[in-house]
Amino acid sequence: MKAVAKSTLRAGKAPVAVFFNDITPGRSESLLRFRLIHFWEAKNIAKGGAFLGLELLLIDQQGTVMQGFISPTRAQTYRRHLIAGALYALQNFFATKSKQIYRVADPSLTISFSNDSVLSPLDVDGDSGTGSFPADRFRFHSHGDFEANVGLRGDLYDVVGHLRLVNGQALVTRPLLEEADITSMGHILVHLQIKDEPVMKLYLWDAAAREFFKKFTASEDTPTVLMVTTVNPKQLGGNLALSSMSSSRVFLDKEIQPTIDYFSWFSANPELAERVNADAVTKIETMTIGQIYGYIKREDAKEASFYCVATIDDVVRDHAWYYIACSGCQTKATKGPSSLMCAKCGKSNVSGVAKYLAKISVYDNNDQAQFVLLGDAGTELTGKPAGVLVDSYFEANQDIGGGQHMPAPQVLIDTIGQTYKFKLKVSDLNLTGKIQALTVTKVVSADALPPLPNSSEFPVIVEDEAPLPSAAVSDASVSNAVDGTGGTSDKDEAQVVKRTKLE
DSSP, rough: HHHHHHHHHHOOOOOOOOGGGOOOSSSEEEEEEEEEEEEEEEEGGGTTTTEEEEEEEETTTOEEEEEEEEOHHHHHHHTTTTTTTTTEEEEEEEEEOOSSOOOOSSEEEEEEEEEEEEEEEEOOOOOOGGGGGSSOOOOOHHHHHHHHHHOOOOOOOOEEEEEEEETTTTTOOOOOOOOHHHHHHEEEEEEEEOTTTTEEEEEHHHHHHHHHHOOOOOHSSSOOOEEEEEEEEEEEEEEEEOOOOOOOEEEESSSHHHHHHHHHHHTTOOHHHHHSSSSGGGOOEEEEEEEHHHTTTTTEEEEEEOOOOOOEEEEEEEEESSSETTTTSSSBBOOOOEEEEEEEHHHHHEEEEEEEEEEEEOOSSSSSEEEEEHHHHHHHHHHHHHHHHHHHHHHHHHHHTTOOOOOOHHHHHHHTTTTEEEEEEOOOHHHHTTTTOEEEEEEEEEOOOOOOOOOGGSSEEEEOOOOOOEEOOSSSOOOOOOOOOOOOOOHHHHHTEEOOOOO
């Protein structure tokens, strides 16, 4: 079959041109004409970001969008010839069944480049001119659509809306973005609203974060409209959150037609920007220990609350685990000549009650820290109010002299090794560097440390690892000789398109 294909090329016979909708599974010697919308690297995160090949997004003259794939053994040959937005002709390819997760196009087939594929720039003259090829095609979802597809790992759809917050900053004044912060954090978080639908979080990672930063900071006016392609809907903290993928692209304001249309609608409805207080849409973020301390180091950091999942490593024993509070206002009471006094209440004779002030050592996947259990947070952790524990201890140990403190109770010691979701407060004392320990204001629930990222979270394709010959790229209408070892058997050709199914 390959010998016939090559002799046909040498004889100068014109191959049959087909549209994407005409493609059937298997090997084809037909000619495809298309615009390359976008291309990106597929990587296996579970194997240290191992390169798996190039993913392509293609569109033909009929406006049909298909995915393409170039294996890692051929990627170097083609990469330098790929330009997003350019027109190409491709002869000889293999149509394979598309992956079932994280698809970015509707058709069930993917165009895989084979060892005798020939790619050439498309002549823009005549009927095949640039104007006859659509520039792009998008698939938009609403808030309800995304919510219905949370966790399904199915097709990836696009979103366009107006910005509410950028890294927690309202757009009343231009949000300040620092490239160093984005590099250290690895993402940008925006709050996005689609017309009058509920506000949702959108996490921009890696290339998408860098693209957003570049365009946002370069814009003369503060951008208000954002469009991100191929986002993955998830549920974080019980709320809908979208996450960019390696295939995602970022557009702002009047950059392309969908953002132009939305910008016009938004400009015609200025009351929408005032309908919801931007500060009110800020929900408490779940962050790692490292991310919280990274936030504290920021110049624009202010007092805030965060959720953090961590495991208790130890209870600090040389630190009093409780304090005596005023029963009225709960602030620390001081010992007077004959009674307890409260400076806040201004009273010289108040009733005292024991409250938690326990310091614990904790860790997550990457970092360690000290948390301070304050007030009712300790009760939520142990199930026992501090006052009950203290009273029981001194009732059982009446021979202990006055002024002595009770050692850490067993119910607190028993929490060592357990993982919980804590609500933490970053106070002014943290921001000024006076104290390092973070205050726990609530123990939300028993939890588990989040797992490390795995390949199922990313849109990757795993190809057969057998070494294969490179393909040919034509800089004009005449094909170059195939690199590598030459022809392959039918068995080898089948290996080209073998894909491992991701669970």
